[in-house]
Amino acid sequence: MEDDDTTGPAGQVNNFDNQEANMPPLPLYKATVTEAIKRGENIMFTINASKAAEESGCVVLRQHEDIEWLHHNLVTGNATEGVIIPPLPVKPLSDPKSAESMSRKHLGDNTKVMRGDQFEGDCKAVQKYLELMLSHSTFGRDKNLEKFLTEEEAPVRARLNKGLISRLGSAIDSARKANRKDVDDYFQDQRNFANEFSKAVKDASLNYNKLIVAQWRLSSSYRNLATDFTTCTAEMRDEPLIKVNKLMKLVSEGCEDEAGSLELRSGQSELTLGFFLELYARYSDALKDMHFRRTSALVDYESCEKALEKAKPAKKAAAEEAYNTAKKIFETSSEQAKKEIKSFTQQRLLSSAEALTAYAELQMKISQDFYSQLFHTRKHVLELRL
Structure with a gap:
């Protein structure tokens, strides 16, 4: 259909x-x-x-x-x-x-x-x-x-x-049915894609989070360095030491600016591209769960079909009713799944475009804002004659 x-x-x-x-x-x-x-x-x-x-x-x-x-x-x-x-x-x-x-x-x-x-x-x-x-x-x-x-x-x-027994039973059932070959090539291809997509998006989310953490750590190091430059200034006794103190203060301000830039970049990265990757890492499991439920419906449908073929006359009516119910569930599942996959694909592509656009725009804005601050600090350092 x-x-x-x-x-x-x-x-x-x-x-x-x-x-x-x-x-x-x-x-x-x-x-x-x-x-x-x-x-x-x-x-x-x-x-x-x-x-x-x-x-x-x-x-x-x-x-x-x-x-x-x-x-x-x-x-x-x-x-x-x-x-x-x-x-x-x-x-x-x-x-x-x-x-x-x-x-x-x-x-x-x-x-x-x-x-x-x-x-x-x-x-x-x-x-x-x-x-x-x-x-x-x-x-x-x-x-x-x-x-x-x-x-x-x-x-x-x-x-x-949320007990262990229910999770364990679900895992055993999943392992038993996960590798069941589908009767429809379209759904078999979609299941293969779901597995590959899940692995790729989870790896991307994990590695992107590592990048964000590295930026936060670098920011922390810059702030520590700024503190060190501030605390190592000498008492203002003569002109040369006054100039050294000014230089230390300017370098400290530059470190603070760079730390602020990294923190803002990291924070906005988490809310844009990081948010998208984390969401679809979890969504990929929902996609796989949908395929698993449909595969389960297929296994139940085939089991009922075999039971109907072997049913004795006294149990024929009950077996036929179970077969019709299983068939209806499987057909409904397949029909709905096609619509869901199409909608999910469109939603995923649109969300990725929005996330990448927001990420790029915010990173450019942050870079422009902090460039002027760092340029100001650099100018004062060059103007300072020791």
Whole structure:
């Protein structure tokens, strides 16, 4: 069936597609995460939500566990056959010890500079997640999403099972079905691409983070050097020492400027290209999970087909019902997966273009701003006669 086909096997119009056409377009709400603040052991996100056609709306406070509960309800409350589920954002660091440990890991144990809270990136990650869910044809009209954005109090959460046994069972099942050859060459090629893409984007994200960390460490070294130049000045007793002190002060200022430039470059890199790579590193797992669920549906379909062929007359009806159900799930999964893959590809290419453009523009602006500062320092050094 083609992606834009809206007719059933008898040539009748598909009622679901017809209903979708008569509904208001997605997204129904616009969500903006304006800030994140610490409240005890939690990070609270301020979310402004308004209907697409309205300027004013609701302001709600939500923590990461609320987002996890929303995600759980969206995934379990909707049919996800063939759906690439937008990934959850990473839980932000909330306690000071974890933040300090992460800072020292990036800057080194001997650093005198500590990185501040990374709440701007956390806000951007939560906002992107909400935008992806609000725009998704499967999740965008879910009432749980509407309540999350509009009700003052967060929904009551239940404890989510994240036990080792469930993860182990999932890993065994995945290993058993992951290498199953597909009956459709298109999906086999797409599965191969998903595996290669996942490896490539995760390597790119990891190595890019290493580059950013190296810039932060270099910035820390510049600040230490600036401090050393400032503290090694001599007492101003005569003209030559006064000139030396001026030179030390100018070099210190240059080191501070270069440190500020590197920190700003690194921070903006994390929010543009780094954010894109980290998001799609997680999204690549969602893509692979979609293929795995479809492959599982294929395995179940073939198992039911074999069971039907071998079924005795007394169990024939039950076997036929199971076969028809498995067949429907597999066909629905395959049809939806083609649409999802096409949408995901377009979204990925558009996001990469936006991220690269924003990265390049910000890097150029930062370079231009700090060039004038460094040029000013250099000019004063050349004018200084010892």
